[in-house]
Amino acid sequence: MFHIRSSIIIHKMGCSFSFSALWMVFNLVLALSAMAPRADARAFFVFGDSLVDNGNNNYLATSARADSPPYGIDYPTHRPTGRFSNGLNIPDLISEQMGTEPTRAYLDPSLSGNNLLVGANFASAGVGILNDTGIQFLNIIRIAQQLEYFQQYQTRVSRLIGSAGTRRLVNEALVLITLGGNDFVNNYYLVPFSARSRQFSLPDYVRYILSEYRKVLRRLYELGARRVLVTGTGPMGCVPGELARRSRTGECDVELQRAGALYNPQLIQMVNGLNSEIGSDVFIAANTMQMSFDFIFNPQAYGFVTSKIACCGQGPYNGIGLCTPLSNLCPNRDLYGFWDAFHPSEKANRIIAQRLFTGDDKYMTPMNLSTVLALDTKK
Numbered sequence: 001m002f003h004i005r006s007s008i009i010i011h012k013m014g015c016s017f018s019f020s021a022l023w024m025v026f027n028l029v030l031a032l033s034a035m036a037p038r039a040d041a042r043a044f045f046v047f048g049d050s051l052v053d054n055g056n057n058n059y060l061a062t063s064a065r066a067d068s069p070p071y072g073i074d075y076p077t078h079r080p081t082g083r084f085s086n087g088l089n090i091p092d093l094i095s096e097q098m099g100t101e102p103t104r105a106y107l108d109p110s111l112s113g114n115n116l117l118v119g120a121n122f123a124s125a126g127v128g129i130l131n132d133t134g135i136q137f138l139n140i141i142r143i144a145q146q147l148e149y150f151q152q153y154q155t156r157v158s159r160l161i162g163s164a165g166t167r168r169l170v171n172e173a174l175v176l177i178t179l180g181g182n183d184f185v186n187n188y189y190l191v192p193f194s195a196r197s198r199q200f201s202l203p204d205y206v207r208y209i210l211s212e213y214r215k216v217l218r219r220l221y222e223l224g225a226r227r228v229l230v231t232g233t234g235p236m237g238c239v240p241g242e243l244a245r246r247s248r249t250g251e252c253d254v255e256l257q258r259a260g261a262l263y264n265p266q267l268i269q270m271v272n273g274l275n276s277e278i279g280s281d282v283f284i285a286a287n288t289m290q291m292s293f294d295f296i297f298n299p300q301a302y303g304f305v306t307s308k309i310a311c312c313g314q315g316p317y318n319g320i321g322l323c324t325p326l327s328n329l330c331p332n333r334d335l336y337g338f339w340d341a342f343h344p345s346e347k348a349n350r351i352i353a354q355r356l357f358t359g360d361d362k363y364m365t366p367m368n369l370s371t372v373l374a375l376d377t378k379k
Helices: 002-012 019-035 090-098 113-118 143-171 181-188 195-199 202-222 240-246 254-278 288-297 346-358 369-378
Strands: 044-048 119-121 174-178 228-231 283-286
Touching: 044 090, 044 143, 090 174, 090 346, 090 369, 113 119, 113 143, 119 143, 143 202, 174 202, 181 195, 181 202, 181 254, 195 202, 202 228, 202 254, 240 254, 254 283, 288 346, 346 369
Parallel strands: 044 119, 044 174, 174 228, 228 283
Antiparallel strands: none
């Protein structure tokens, strides 16, 4: 029926265009529309460290990188992407849940044209809240530079959709920021008697980095962010890398756990204070330590055989050194809570991402991401 009617229409128009040519044009239009971001899709921006880096460090002269096998072994391409994961990381899973394509690393040359409208990932493995965090990794994108790139991004997008369109895109976007863990494991506790540990007692250090973090979040707000998911530190004393360094019995390191126990509740207080000051629930705090504790202390309930031993690594708990082609590698990543010495497996990331969307006030303050998306849809 379609063939007959189409032929009649073409004939009546006196057009020499064949149906096969028309069909090719029709398919081309469909393909181009599929490539363009959906007009109603929400942009997504990511800031932070290796837990959320989608490959920026691939383009930097740094030792903090994940661009060689077996990283990415379970990614759709089965190739390393710069994500510190066997597969997808938390930003990927948030995008998946929102029904949008993953954000690209800001330094990725393919992030141009309409791809910019999806958002951008500015995160860089090794960074912290403080500029001196991660200095051993040399060339990384510190958080101040990530914010400068965000400004640069907005200038680039304004050339595509104008300044008013860019402002609206940024205001309506979801933003994820993950910082803090490196300020402990790669700064305060990096070596005995570090410069920061000599300068501050632990409670004073926590207050100091949170005061600096507050400035970062305030700057994000000034740059147009209106929905910002702020994650706490993970279970720093329980990751395989710290078990290998600090634990003789397999129990979580007490001192690093004390640091997280001090930091995370005060982070929530700081976020609540910022929201009160602004007069709106701009910042959403995620208790990622509690989310991780669920599968760390009861791994079998989540289908893991262990949450102490990394899938990829060497030494005690597979927690020494980097994950490389020469490392021990587990055959089934879904049975391990941790992929490498410091980073969750994709399956563990999925558990965390699910809590971000549906978790109650034990995990999310003042609301979860499903509630955020539902409220914003009604506006």
